[in-house]
Amino acid sequence: MRFENKVALVTGAGHGIGQAIAARLASEGAKVLVVDINPDQASEALIELRAVGATAELCIADISQRAEVEAAVARAVEHWGKLDILACSAGLMDREPFLEMTDDLWHRVIDTNLYGGFLCGQVAARQMVKQGHGGRIVYVASNSGIFGGRGRAAYGASKAGIINLTQSMAIELAAHDIYVNAVAPGPTLTRPEVQGELMGSARTRMPLGRFGKPSEIATVAAFLASDECSFVTGHTYAADGGFTVAGLMEG
Numbered sequence: 001m002r003f004e005n006k007v008a009l010v011t012g013a014g015h016g017i018g019q020a021i022a023a024r025l026a027s028e029g030a031k032v033l034v035v036d037i038n039p040d041q042a043s044e045a046l047i048e049l050r051a052v053g054a055t056a057e058l059c060i061a062d063i064s065q066r067a068e069v070e071a072a073v074a075r076a077v078e079h080w081g082k083l084d085i086l087a088c089s090a091g092l093m094d095r096e097p098f099l100e101m102t103d104d105l106w107h108r109v110i111d112t113n114l115y116g117g118f119l120c121g122q123v124a125a126r127q128m129v130k131q132g133h134g135g136r137i138v139y140v141a142s143n144s145g146i147f148g149g150r151g152r153a154a155y156g157a158s159k160a161g162i163i164n165l166t167q168s169m170a171i172e173l174a175a176h177d178i179y180v181n182a183v184a185p186g187p188t189l190t191r192p193e194v195q196g197e198l199m200g201s202a203r204t205r206m207p208l209g210r211f212g213k214p215s216e217i218a219t220v221a222a223f224l225a226s227d228e229c230s231f232v233t234g235h236t237y238a239a240d241g242g243f244t245v246a247g248l249m250e251g
């Protein structure tokens, strides 16, 4: 019960990795505000959390809109009097070949993944500073922010930005006892119906050779959100089956 008496706001908690992080934090005692842009998914996720006895509330918000992010943080404080943990998983994974990439896709991905990450981090950190007893911020980056990938110019740049944002925030917020870290998942099975088999080019470069489960990413995020994470800040922790460390795999 590492999160007993803790209040957590989880973005993208309506589906996939964010939903798994919300479930993990709640299972260890956190009160969780489910924040998502998709009302149907978010309501479903809330029902599932409450069905297992979690204390959870809902806030429909677009993380790329400052007023909506401010309303979400205010909602957590309204319900439970404070905010201890921010976990930012909401994101878009849209891809397009570089030469055909439109301004629209670039702005959509960067606005949601990077600007949204900045907004959530800033608004949550201001609340934590006001409270005066520290906090934990965890971003969900990606191994696409560590190396290049086909079709991923916007997505990779947004996640590389999150990794650097994590470092800069860690430096400036350390004085307030606010720890900022990221988990960088590799291919994770959040939509089994459309993802099918792990593609060959990923499988042959991944020592573990399989998709990760959302719960396996949540395990790392939960450590980074906990008080056990007491000497780690500004770090991006790859949870990717060894993808980012693999060099030669044969011979």
Ligand SMILES: NC(=O)c1ccc[n+]([C@@H]2O[C@H](COP(=O)([O-])OP(=O)(O)OC[C@H]3O[C@@H](n4cnc5c(N)ncnc54)[C@H](O)[C@@H]3O)[C@@H](O)[C@H]2O)c1
Binding pocket: 011, 012, 013, 014, 015, 016, 017, 018, 035, 036, 037, 038, 041, 061, 062, 063, 064, 089, 090, 091, 092, 093, 112, 116, 140, 141, 142, 143, 184, 185, 186, 187, 188, 189, 190
């Ligand atoms: N699934 C993977 O293989 C993988 C790998 C590496 C990194 N990631 C990252 O993990 C995070 C979650 O991915 P996922 O696979 O769980 O995706 P998902 O699509 O299953 O879930 C993302 C959630 O974010 C919400 N969302 C999207 N835009 C939003 C916005 N503007 N405001 C609020 N909510 C918004 C969606 O409604 C959805 O519920 C993303 O940041 C993604 O880049 C995923």
